[in-house]
Amino acid sequence: MSKLYVLYEHSAGFALFRVAEFEELAAFLPQVEESVTDLQRFNSVVTLIAFQPFKSAITALENINAISEGILPEDLNLFLEGGLPKRKKRGKCTLGISDPKLGAAISEALEISCSHTGAVPEVLRGIRHHFHSLIKGLTPKACSVAQLGLGHSYSRARVKFNVHRVDNMIIQSIALLDQLDKDVNTFSMRIREWYSYHFPELVSIVPENYLYSKCAEYIKDRKTLSEESVEPLTEILGDSEKAQAIIDASKMSMGMDISPVDLINIQMFAERVVALSNYRKEIAEYLHTKMTSVAPNLTTLIGDQVGARLISKAGSLTSLAKYPASTLQILGAEKALFRALKTRSKTPKYGLLYHSTFIGRAGLKNKGRISRYLANKCSIASRIDCFSETQTTVYGEKLRQQVEDRLKFYETGDIPMKNIDVMKQAMEEVSQQDVQVADESNAQEADVSVSKKKKKKKEKKEQEVAMDED
Numbered sequence: 238m239s240k241l242y243v244l245y246e247h248s249a250g251f252a253l254f255r256v257a258e259f260e261e262l263a264a265f266l267p268q269v270e271e272s273v274t275d276l277q278r279f280n281s282v283v284t285l286i287a288f289q290p291f292k293s294a295i296t297a298l299e300n301i302n303a304i305s306e307g308i309l310p311e312d313l314n315l316f317l318e319g320g321l322p323k324r325k326k327r328g329k330c331t332l333g334i335s336d337p338k339l340g341a342a343i344s345e346a347l348e349i350s351c352s353h354t355g356a357v358p359e360v361l362r363g364i365r366h367h368f369h370s371l372i373k374g375l376t377p378k379a380c381s382v383a384q385l386g387l388g389h390s391y392s393r394a395r396v397k398f399n400v401h402r403v404d405n406m407i408i409q410s411i412a413l414l415d416q417l418d419k420d421v422n423t424f425s426m427r428i429r430e431w432y433s434y435h436f437p438e439l440v441s442i443v444p445e446n447y448l449y450s451k452c453a454e455y456i457k458d459r460k461t462l463s464e465e466s467v468e469p470l471t472e473i474l475g476d477s478e479k480a481q482a483i484i485d486a487s488k489m490s491m492g493m494d495i496s497p498v499d500l501i502n503i504q505m506f507a508e509r510v511v512a513l514s515n516y517r518k519e520i521a522e523y524l525h526t527k528m529t530s531v532a533p534n535l536t537t538l539i540g541d542q543v544g545a546r547l548i549s550k551a552g553s554l555t556s557l558a559k560y561p562a563s564t565l566q567i568l569g570a571e572k573a574l575f576r577a578l579k580t581r582s583k584t585p586k587y588g589l590l591y592h593s594t595f596i597g598r599a600g601l602k603n604k605g606r607i608s609r610y611l612a613n614k615c616s617i618a619s620r621i622d623c624f625s626e627t628q629t630t631v632y633g634e635k636l637r638q639q640v641e642d643r644l645k646f647y648e649t650g651d652i653p654m655k656n657i658d659v660m661k662q663a664m665e666e667v668s669q670q671d672v673q674v675a676d677e678s679n680a681q682e683a684d685v686s687v688s689k690k691k692k693k694k695k696e697k698k699e700q701e702v703a704m705d706e707d
Contacts, residue, residue, distance in 0.1 A: 242286065242321060243333040243357065244343075245364045246304060248297060248387040249375060250290035251313055252368070253320040254283045256333070256360055276370055279363045285371055287320035297383075298390050305391075307338030309346050317347055324348055333357035404531055404554040410524045411545035417517040421446065424510045428453060432503055435459065435495045438486040442479055447514045452483070454507035457500050459487040530628070534618040537633025538640070539593045539611070546589050547615070558616075558623035565619075566590060566612035590615070595640055603647045610643050629670065635663045 241256040289312070291297040296312070303310040322330060327349045334340040335358075340351030369377045425446035433440055436459045443449045451473050456462060462484055470480035495503075521542075528541040532554055535544040550568050551557035557565070567574055569588030577584045586605035587596060590612060599607040614636040621632050642653035 240322075240330045241333055241352075241357075242330060243283070243360050243364065244317070245361060245368070246301070246313075246335075247368060247380075248291075248301075248383040249372075249380065250288060250297075251300075251316050252288045252364070252372065253286045253317070254360075254364060254371075255286050256356075257282055257284065274363075274366065276367050279367055280371075283360065283364065283371070287316065288372055289316045294386060294390060297387050298394060301387060301391055302394065304336065304339055307336065307342060309339065309342040314346060317343065321347065321349065333360060335361055403527075404548050407524065407527050407531060407545050408549040408553075410520055410527065411542065411549050414517065414520050414524060414542070417513060417520065421510065421513050421517060424506070424513065425450060428503070428507055428510055431506070433492070435492045435500070435503075436487065436490055437492050438490055439483065442482050442486060443474065447511070448474055450507045450510040450514070454504055454511060456483075456487075457504055458495075458497075459490055459492065462487045529630075532619065532622040533628055533630045534622050534633030534636065535615065537630045538614060538618045538637050539590070539595075543589060543592050544615075546592070547619075550589060554619065554623050558620045560616065562609070562613040562616040565616050566608055587612075595644065598644060600647065603644075606647070607640070607644060611640055614640055627667070627671065629667055631663050631666045631670070632660075635659050 243254045243256055245252045245254065291300065300310045300312055304313070317332075321327060321332070324347075327347070330349055332340070332343060332347075332349050332351045334343065334351050334353055337351075337353050340353060343349065344351050364371065369375050369380045428450055429440055429446075432453045436453075436456065439449065439452060439456075443452050452470065455469060455473060456466075464484065467477065467480045467484060470483055471477045474480055524545055525536075525541045528536040528544055532544055532548065535547075538544075539547075547565065547568060548554050548557055551560060560568070567585055567588045568590075570585040571588075573585040576582075587608040590596060590608055593611060595607055595611050596604055618633055618636055636659075639653065639656070639659055642651075645651055646653050
């Protein structure tokens with residue numbers, strides 16, 4: 238007969254229960270679900286074997302952090318060793334757990350089979366529901382206080398981050414940048430249609446959305462334009478010929494007359510479009526600075542916007558670093574991938590990486606090959622950015638040069654350097670930079686100490702002179 242033990246991790250401590258008639262429970266799962274809410278019936282099924290309370294809130298936090306990572310903490314290991322049968326008899330025992338990752342760690346350390354399916358989830362649900370009644374001396378109020386305290390400390394520990402390396406800000410800023418691009422394009426089309434009733438010739442002279450909005454904001458009524466308006470229009474457009482063409486077109490325009498109220502509304506809308514375009518430039522600069530501080534090598538390799546989209550799609554820089562190169566290659570082309578798998582057609586060669594300049598520069602035959610190679614280098618760069626303690630762009634520059642050499646190899650056949658040699662060069666350059674930084678910091682400290690000594694000498698001399706005068 239197989240014996241079932243159930244481990245329950247509570248904010249107050251670890252508890253080990255033994256489940257009676259395990260084989261029958263597995264066969265009658267609906268009856269188990271009904272008996273979970275009834276304490277008397279549940280007591281006949283579950284028996285408390287051992288309970289180990291946490292000594293302090295710090296101990297509880299350390300144990301819960303380890304369990305959430307799938308690591309078996311030392312306290313839990315000792316608790317299970319004492320509560321479970323001896324190792325020789327564990328072959329006929331099963332330990333019910335809630336987390337399969339923790340179950341794998343327990344199985345490896347304690348040589349006992351672990352299960353998180355079947356009747357185990359229902360038994361754990363019943364234990365969670367009646368826990369304060371199953372443990373003597375534990376009240377519902379004490380349970381809630383322990384849960385609240387541990388929940389706050391656990392969340393606080395998870396939220397802690399380095400202010401200078403926050404990938405959440407990158408995810409939000411790239412999403413805002415994409416939204417601003419859509420909005421600016423939509424509003425620019427609207428201002429073109431609206432103002433073209435009055436001045437239709439302006440569209441052909443100034444096709445750029447941003448400049449068109451600025452011109453519409455300045456011109457207002459086309460009949461007010463004169464030769465004196467050439468200089469302000471030249472400042473807006475940067476081209477005196479276009480400015481003169483606008484003046485000439487305004488004299489022979491086929492547009493209809495518009496009331497002053499309509500022109501005021503068009504002008505206000507044009508101001509909003511110009512302000513949004515300026516804000517879009519500021520967000521792009523902000524994204525660039527964030528990417529250079531969070532993922533400098535990835536930014537150097539493929540640019541800030543493509544790198545930010547990869548981080549946003551993966552969810553975080555850590556998640557992107559954990560992806561294999563094959564997953565990173567088709568990141569963003571999930572629909573096409575599943576459609577290809579369903580129809581048994583060719584799978585996509587690239588996803589978000591298609592926006593990189595390397596893919597556009599490659600020949601038609603080599604686009605898939607360079608995409609695979611670029612994904613490999615992006616994977617290396619993201620891992621260096623995620624797990625390195627010192628920030629440097631040396632690796633990104635070397636990886637970018639590797640991709641450039643690979644493009645030349647496809648065109649001319651020149652054999653590029655091996656990756657191991659390139660990485661050795663990069664590591665040597667990084668070590669040299671570290672030595673230079675250390676020397677500069679030592680020199681600064683020496684200068685500070687020398688200046689302090691000089692100040693002390695001056696103060697002593699001033700004191701001696703004052704004493705002599707007295």
